[in-house]
Amino acid sequence: MADINPEDMPVGDIDETTPVEMRSLRKRWFGILALVVVAAALVWAIWFFLTQMGRVSTDNAYVGAETAQVTPLIAAPVAEVRVANTQPVKRGDVLVVLDPADARIEVAQAQSALAQAEQKYRQSRATVGAAQGRVAARGSEIEQARARLRDAEATLNRARIELGRREALISSGAVSGDELTAARTAFQSAQAARDLARAGVASAEATQNAATGELQASAALVEGTTIGTAPEVLAARARLAQAKLNLERTVIRAPIDGIVTNRQIQVGQRVAAGTPIMTLVPIAAAYVDANFKEDQLAKVRPGQPVLLTSDFYGGDVEFHGRVVGFAGGTGAAFALIPAQNATGNWIKVVQRLPVRIALDPKELKEHPLRVGLSMTATVDTRGR
Known part of the structure; x- marks a missing residue:
């Protein structure tokens, strides 16, 4: 193959780009890159502001319910x-x-006890009437005894007068000794009759006092009451109500x-x-206890909105709730054996505080949860 002479090549095939143009091209590409970086940072800032800023999240959250x-x-x-x-x-x-046999027997016994209590009350009422009759009868006996006493006293006075007359005539011989003796005997008999009449009055009065006491005792049992308000009847009715x-x-x-x-x-x-x-687990009234770290709770307040997802349904199903309140202490504080950090090699451990979150009942009805399921909770601290 023949060698090619550079001088024989066309002038247009030789790169004639100057260093100035190369620098300008690099500046242009660096400017474009800077714009892309700024735009990406701006997009990230907007995303962070809209989705992350003012929010605290934890996956240490579990479903709970007030079970019965x-x-x-x-x-x-x-x-x-x-x-x-x-x-x-x-x-x-x-x-x-449950087998109701024993309970039915108790009801029958209570009904019998109530009937006996009512019968006893009626007897007490009747006893009061009988006692009143006895008191009245004893009053009549007292009057009769007093009448006999008056008669005996009158007889005694007559005997005393007759004895005095005969004793006055004994010196003149107008009265025989037999007559005087008879007069003295009549006087003594009249005294005995008077004493007996007095004893009869005392006995009648004592009998009346006893009858009055019986009347008062009987009346005290029923005084101010009716068959519906008598204590024994009320107690029997209470036992019957308990049996029923x-x-x-x-x-x-x-x-x-x-x-x-x-x-x-x-x-x-x-x-x-x-x-x-x-x-019984009321799944329609379930709630979530989210255990946030103590340094996440500075701006968390009751009433703030919460977005939750469950591992049970995945991230496609979202639950909406609100912060209800905070527990009275951390989980470690109420442990069976609370942690004691009074040692020389103490290491601080970030504690978690349970936060109660109420869920939307409509969402719970559409997607029921079960007690103990794991949840991820994100609180929007900007909300009210």
Whole structure:
């Protein structure tokens, strides 16, 4: 191949770019690059302002709810269990039916005790009337005894006068000794009759006092009361009401709307009062406890909006809530064995404070959550 002489090449094929033009081109490209960097920084600043500025976030958040623990209020064998775990129930639905045989016997006994109490009250009322009659009868006896006393005193006065006359005539011989003796005997008999009449009056008065005491005692039992307000009747009615309530409690109903969880009861099992038999979880009233670091809470206030996502549904489903309040202490403060940092090699550990977040009921209805699920919570501290 023949060698090519540069002088023989066309003039237009030789790069004639000057150093000045090269510098100008570089400046132009650096300017474009600077504009791109500034634009990117501006876009990032706008994104940060719109999505991150004034917001604090944590993935240490979990779903909670005020669960209802179902416990029987009476002891009885289990006759029916009408629900199973994971089953949704409404408030008032029958969960468990206990054997009502013992409760029905208690109702019958209480009804009998009430009837006896009412009968006893009526007897007390009748006793008051009878006691009043006895008091009136004793009054008549006293009047009769006093009349006999007056008659005995009159007889005694006559006997005294007759004895005085005969004693006055004994010296003149006009009265015999037998007549004087008879007069003295009549006088002594009249004295004895008077004393006996006095004793009869005292006895009648004592009998009347006893009857009056009985009347007062009987009247005290029913004074100011009716058959509906008598203490014994009220107590018997209370026992009957308690027995009926225990009979109603043989049917255990759901106290709230929720999901049946942790069922621990079987047919035929005898349960004691207060023994937990199942738990109801109100998923429609779930909330979130978000554990924020202590240095994130300076601007967090109740009422601020919160954006939440759940690992259960993924990032495509967002929940909206509001800050309700703060816990009274960190989790470490209420631990079974609180941390004690009074040591020489103490290392500061950032603490977390639970923040209660209320969720939107409509969103919960569309996407139900379960207690214990993980959540990511972002609080907008600029909101009110």
